[in-house]
Amino acid sequence: MPELPEVETTCRGIAPHLMGRRIDGVVVREHRLRWPVAPQLVYQMPGLGVRRISRRAKYLLLETDNGCLIVHLGMSGSLRVVPHNKQPDKHDHVDLVLDDGNCLRLRDPRRFGCMVWSDGKPTQHPLLADLGPEPWDEKFSGEYLYRLAGKRKVAVKNFIMDAHKVVGVGNIYANEALFAAGIDPRRAAGRISKKRYQRLAQAIIDVLDAAIEQGGTTLRDFVNSDGEPGYFSLELKVYDREGDDCTNCGRPIKREVIGQRSTFFCNRCQR
DNA sequence: AGAGGTACCTGGCAGC
């Protein structure tokens, strides 16, 4: 389940194999992703050169000479560069055939991902236009979160997972960042001090940085690899550790459902 | 406008 660090790692992994290449063709074996695979892939992409690969939130942007492919990996998606004649597996839904005999292959068993097209600036696409800042953006800070929280009653965990506030904080990292900042995930967003938001903002950045670094060091080959990029072996302190000892105080980690999502925390260390 | 809930999808697992 790709969270932002895995998307970033994918972006870095595939970029060298795509930059400057030409798309010779596109094969869509299954168009039923979250939204139907954009028809432009088939009628517009062939013949175009790849100019730039980048990431915005959890979206990968593949800019060409004439339009931009926007890819989201959903929960189970992955992208790899493989020889085009390699036999696709059941869940290999789309190939972008490159001019060097390889292809960029999208695999997505659960089909929560998407491949949509943007003719203009991808950042103005409806999916991207209203997103909050990247955690590394200078716009993002504890002050920013504090201001946005106002008097809102929503649980702080849901608040930081809202991509319209700040992008890239999925369930795993929301749990980890709140633990690092010592904040109870159930606490109302509007009832947290500016100072504690400053700690939280830094925790979000730190936890994502650490995961991206892990991704970089444990990066599997994005070419000719059968394996999935795999989960970063980042040491998680609370996520999926219900009943285990808190690494800080030794008390058992609690699990509770907040906003229909599993939430893990230490109710002694997080207030 | 904010808050809360639902849908989408399938591999993997627990329980029978």
Added chain:
DNA sequence: TGCTGCCAGGTACCTC
């Protein structure tokens, strides 16, 4: 062993 049923997750979209 084989079946059923539930869960995981990101995000758009629905309703109140």
